[in-house]
Amino acid sequence: MPRKRATIREVAQATGLSPAAVSYALRGLQVSEETMERVRAAAAELGYEADPIARALASGRSGMIGLLCGSLEDLWQQSLAVGISRGLREKDRYALILDAVGDPARERALAQQLRDQRVDGMIVQPLDPSAGFWSELCESLPVIAIGDSLPGTAGEVIFDNRRGVTLALEHLRDLGHRRISVLTPTRPSTPDRPADVHVTAEAERLGLDITVTTAPHGMTAATAAARDILLDRKPSAVFCFADSIAYGVYAAAQELGLSIPGDVSVMGYDDHPMSGLLTPGLTTVDWDIDGIVRAAVRLTAAAADGATRRRRVVQSPTLRPRASTAPRP
Amino acid sequence: MPRKRATIREVAQATGLSPAAVSYALRGLQVSEETMERVRAAAAELGYEADPIARALASGRSGMIGLLCGSLEDLWQQSLAVGISRGLREKDRYALILDAVGDPARERALAQQLRDQRVDGMIVQPLDPSAGFWSELCESLPVIAIGDSLPGTAGEVIFDNRRGVTLALEHLRDLGHRRISVLTPTRPSTPDRPADVHVTAEAERLGLDITVTTAPHGMTAATAAARDILLDRKPSAVFCFADSIAYGVYAAAQELGLSIPGDVSVMGYDDHPMSGLLTPGLTTVDWDIDGIVRAAVRLTAAAADGATRRRRVVQSPTLRPRASTAPRP
DNA sequence: GCGATTCAGTGATACGGTTCAGTGAAACGC
DNA sequence: GCGTTTCACTGAACCGTATCACTGAATCGC
DSSP states (O other): OOSOOOOHHHHHHHHTOOHHHHHHHHTTOSSOHHHHHHHHHHHHHHTOOOOHHHHHHHHSOOSEEEEEESOTTSHHHHHHHHHHHHHHHTTTOEEEEEEOTTOHHHHHHHHHHHHHTTOSEEEEOOSOTTOTHHHHHHHHSOEEEEESOOTTOSEEEEEOHHHHHHHHHHHHHHTTOOEEEEEEOOOTTOTTOHHHHHHHHHHHHHTOEEEEEEOOSSHHHHHHHHHHHHHHTOOSEEEESSHHHHHHHHHHHHHHTOOTTTTOEEEOSBOOGGGGTSSSOOBEEEOOHHHHHHHHHHHHHHHHTTOOSOEEEEEOOEEEOOTTOOOOO | OOSOOOOHHHHHHHHTOOHHHHHHHHTTOSSOHHHHHHHHHHHHHHTOOOOHHHHHHHHSOOSEEEEEESOTTSHHHHHHHHHHHHHHHTTTOEEEEEEOTTOHHHHHHHHHHHHHTTOSEEEEOOSOTTOTHHHHHHHHSOEEEEESOOTTOSEEEEEOHHHHHHHHHHHHHHTTOOEEEEEEOOOTTOTTOHHHHHHHHHHHHHTOEEEEEEOOSSHHHHHHHHHHHHHHTOOSEEEESSHHHHHHHHHHHHHHTOOTTTTOEEEOSBOOGGGGTSSSOOBEEEOOHHHHHHHHHHHHHHHHTTOOSOEEEEEOOEEEOOTTOOOOO
C-alpha cells in the first residue's frame, strides 16, 4: 500500500485552488475543462483518492449497497449473494452482505444497521414481508426486494411462487403422488408467508394430502428433519422449498436405506448448480438465478443513482424434471 | 425504522453535559457511575445510537473486519465466508466480504479499498502470497492469513498443504495410479504457489507421472477444462485442488459417459458438505472447515482488539476416503 | 493544614470530505 | 453603456463523533 493518502487540501494547495474547487473538479462539476484536467493531473501525481468514510459522512452516501439475505445457509442464496456482489462491483459499488440467519427479528436489526452505514440502496430477500418496518425503511432509502413483494420498494424482482408451486405439485400429482410432505424453511412465527399460502391452496385444488414441516437450511439440520418425516409419515413424495433442504432429504434417505425415487420421490425448488450432479438428479423448479442477479443489479444501481421509476420484474419458473421423481410405486 | 437519529449533542443537551462527556460515558470511560447511568437513560430515551460512519472518521476504526476471498466461485470458500461472517457477528463485528475473483491484481486493489473503509482487521486468503504489498499492508492493520503464510501478519491459520498433497497422492499411488492429472485453480501468473510446489515435489518422490492444468473455479469452466483433459490425456486418476473443481470433473465424466471410479478415479481437496452426497462419494482431503472458521474468528477478534501476540494455527488434513477412487483397472 | 494526586468533566480541535451562499469578472441583451 | 446573467471559483459551515489538553474540586498523605 503506497504513500499515505493525500488529502483534498493537499491537492488544492498543489493546484492553487480551494478545496471546494478540487472537490467539484474531481466529480466533474461546476468547473472549467481546463481546471478539471489540472486537478486530475495533480490528484494522480499525489496519489490522491477520495476517502470513502469522510465522503459518506459529508454527503450521506457511501457507494455501498446493503445486501440483506434471509439465510446464507441456503446454497442457492449463497450463489445469489456472490452473483449480486460481483455484479455490483462491476458498477463500482460494494455490496455489504448481511445474513439474517432465518430470524425476522434479526432481519429488522440488520436493516437498521445497514441504513446507519449510509448504504445508497438495499437489496432484500424478506423473511417476513408483512413486517411493518419495511415501509418506513423504503421511505428513507431505495429498497429492492427479491422474492416477495414489499410495499414502497424502488423495484422488485418477484418470483411467481404461485406458478412455481403449481408446477411442482402438478408434476407430483401427474406421477400419481397424493400423500406429500412439504419441507419449508419458513419460520413458524410467520406461517402466512405467501409461498406457503400457495402450497396449501394448490394442494387443496389438486386434492393432495399435504403436511407442511419447517426445516432450517443447512445439511445437518435438514437431514434431521427429513429423517423424522420419512420414518413417521412415510410420504410417497417430499417437496422441499429449497434445493438445500432436498439435499438433506438425500442424506436422510441414504442413511435410512431408502431409494430415491424408488421408495420416495423428492422435489427441490431453486435449481442450484449441484442439483444436476446428484444421483439421481434432483427434479426442481428453476428460477434462472442469472436473470435474477442481472435484474437485481440493474434495478439497484438505477435506484441508487436516483432513478425514480419503480420497476418490477416478475420471474417465471421452469420445471426442471430430472430423475429424483418417479411414478408412485 | 424509528425517529430520525438523535445526535450526541442532543443527548448532551438533555443531560446537561458536554458532548465529550457523553461520548466517554457511552463507552464506559472516565466518568462516574452515576453520570453513566444518566447518559445511558437519556440515550435510550432519545433512541440514540452512535453513527458508525462518524465514529469511523473520528477514530479510524469501524468495527468491521475485511474478508478478502480468493474466489467465491469456490463453494468451499463460500462456506468459509459465510461461517466467518456469522462468527464475527457473534462478536459484534461486521464482515465486509470482497471477492478477488481469482485475480491477484484485483486482490491488491480490494485490500487497499478495505483499508480505506477503516476495517479494524482483515482476513485474507492470499491468491499470491509472494506479492510485495502484503507486508506494507500488515504494517498498517492487523492481518490474519488463511491458507498460506504471509510476512508480518498478526496471526495465521495455515494449511499443511505439504501433508495434504502427500495424503492425496499417496492414496492414489496406493491404488496403483501413476498417470495423474492435477487440476488446480492457481492462476498461471503465479506458478510458484506453495501448494503447487508440493505437488510436483511429491509426485517426483512417489514416482508419479503428473500433468498440472489450471482450471477456474465454477462448474461450467471446470467442466470444460475437465472434458479436455479426460479426452486428451486419459489419466487413470484426476486430483483436483478444490472440491468445486472435482464437481466439474463429475459433470464432464457424466457427459462423456465415463464411469467414476471405473474409468477414472477422482480426488478432491477441501471436503465440502456436498462431496459426501454425490454418487460416488468424492474422496477428498478434509481441512475441518469449522475449526478454520473458529480459529480465524478468534485470531481476528483478538488482533482487532489489540492483542499483540502473534498466533499461528496449523491445520492438519485428514484423508476422507469415499467411493470416487478405486484401484487402477 | 498544605502541596500533590486523583477525579469528573469541559472546550477546542481534528477527521476529510461536501455543499450552500456569495463574489468578482466576463459575457450578454438591447 | 448599463443592468442582468452566466461562469468559475471561494469561504465558511457542516456531517457526528473522538480525543487531547486542561480545569476546578475533592481526596490524599503526613
